[in-house]
Amino acid sequence: MLDAEGDAAADYLEELLDIADLDGDIDIFVENGRASVAVLADEADPTGLQVLVGPGGEVLDALQELTRLAAQAKTGERSRLLLDIAGFREDRRSTAAGIAADAVSRVRASGESVQLEPMPAYQRKAVHDAVAEAGLRSESDGAEPDRYVVVHPA
Template sequence: MTSTQPDAPSESTKRLEEEGEIAADYLEELLDIADLDGDIEIDVDHGRAAVEIVSEDPSDRSLRRLAGQDGDVLDALQELTRLAVQAKTGERSRLMLDVAGYRAGRRAELVVIADEAIAKVRATSEPVALDPMNPFERKVVHDAVAAAGLTSDSDGEEPSRHVVIRPA
């Protein structure tokens, strides 16, 4: 007879935690090279490794440089971190990286944008196309639209790919 502990992490959770550890090591080296202070927090969120670089001092804004003005630097850093994880594990990573709360703040902004577009679709029964967004941003909008009971699609080619929200 075999027994399993209910709190034992699953194999996929262990793999995601390993991805987070590899990413943390990579990012620690990057912070050292860039002479930036920051702590690294690792989590598993929605079936993905989630890593965030946070400031030890809330008034220190130097980490925001790693996000860039519109998150472009953060997107590039996330891709480099995913490649570093892939080089160690041999598997493609879907790791999500946040720096100094940039993505969390952007997620809140996107939910407001999605809610406004959802209200317009409901009022007019006409589709609404949003401005171009990166994959992270489109995912946030798609999730908000699905939660509201409407449908959405991504349309166009990068970098002009955008979300179109439609009545259900």
């Protein structure tokens, strides 16, 4: 099922790249029980895909939803596909892991909860995973687009 979802997403994205006259390689994989697709920038033009990311990842978020709809239409199943373009989300996940490590240190030093700045869902997930791995608790609070993570002592 996840393979079919990834293949459907890749087909959709290949057509999009052709229409937009953009170069990129498509990598399909399964991560944490979800189909994931990454569009990798051409080494000759590493910034060529930035138009598909947009400021703050806004275009990427929209493309992810469109790609999910295309995969759903082809497979008949609800899609939870993750899309990354030019390493944008991976870079943000790395940043989120650093934010989580800092928050864990502050919580351990003070013994008090720490509220983080609002961030998108995929970054919050990275923070929750890092906090859990460190043996502390975390929860998301607030309403989109201002949803944030609170890190609590164990």
